[in-house]
């Protein structure tokens with residue numbers, strides 16, 4: 390077993406013990422100061438391994454570093470790898486006690502003897518595909534943080550391996566670690582110019598082989614409905630119940646275009662929150678579609694629905710505020726398909742089966758792509774993100790380190 394093999398797991402076990410949970414409540418970046426605790430460890434390790442151009446943005450908690458190009462490879466594209474340091478607000482990341490299940494037997498895993506917390510194959514059927522592998526699991530009381538500390542550990546192991554082995558020929562590699570991906574702010578203060586990569590990959594996906602370069606186009610919309618409250622006893626032809634008008638609005642949207650009924654490339658309107666009284670109601674929606682034309686049509690239908698109801702109830706009854714959140718990175722990646730092709734080729738050379746799936750959500754890479762850094766997403770070897778049943782496959786993590794190195798090697802013949 391090579392150094393990188395031991396290193397990636399060793400690092401991972403260290404990183405997940407550091408609580409870096411981000412918070413939706415905060416408007417600052419980083420949303421929680423404790424994310425610096427991991428950033429500091431990474432800066433120290435990068436320094437120790439001899440990485441160059443290390444920048445620690447202490448204000449916003451971003452870490453950047455370089456592995457310099459091999460002799461003769463100074464002119465090939467600079468490739469970046471990016472992972473996020475925070476973990477999801479949904480489940481606690483405090484007191485994570487990772488445990489390695491050696492030679493997994495493919496059966497239910499008892500995570501916590503005392504509390505009788507069991508991860509069952511019945512609930513997570515993909516578990517059986519890991520028979521004979523090493524799995525890293527939680528004690529059932531916290532998340533694991535493989536999302537995205539598996540990505541962080543893999544990038545760190547790749548960097549160390551490249552620095553230790555000058556015989557591996559490659560162009561300059563840039564590394565970026567961000568805060569607050571889980572609260573949608575990971576790209577907010579990412580310095581694309583300072584990063585200086587021509588292309589990059591986020592390492593923030595799931596099972597070995599996953600490769601993603603399509604995500605939703607996304608918008609958020611708030612509908613404010615102005616009603617008129619009148620004593621119910623005297624309400625005939627006078628009252629306008631804002632709650633009921635909100636229902637009417639919802640009933641005019643296509644019933645089947647709802648997250649409950651959609652998958653793969655199907656978009657939706659999602660009513661996320663509804664609050665109200667007779668006098669005023671507020672409905673919060675998100676609108677999603679991979680296809681830009683369908684996305685624009687969905688937004689149009691949404692606005693037309695408001696306009697129609699205004700023509701019925703009077704101008705200004707329905708106020709709609711709508712804002713685009715992010716776009717499908719495919720628009721950008723399509724102009725740089727080598728990012729997908731090289732990743733696929735690298736996988737195939739390592740006998741990893743590429744699985745290209747559309748993301749039903751967004752990634753920091755999507756935002757970075759539109760900020761000028763084309764950035765598809767690679768697997769990490771983690772599963773069941775954002776929950777107490779999160780786990781990572783150690784064997785897959787090791788192979789992903791090889792995959793990152795292989796991708797870097799491919800770019801030395803880029804033209």
Ligand SMILES: [Zn+2]
Pocket residue numbers: 473536537570593
């Ligand atoms: Zn993630």
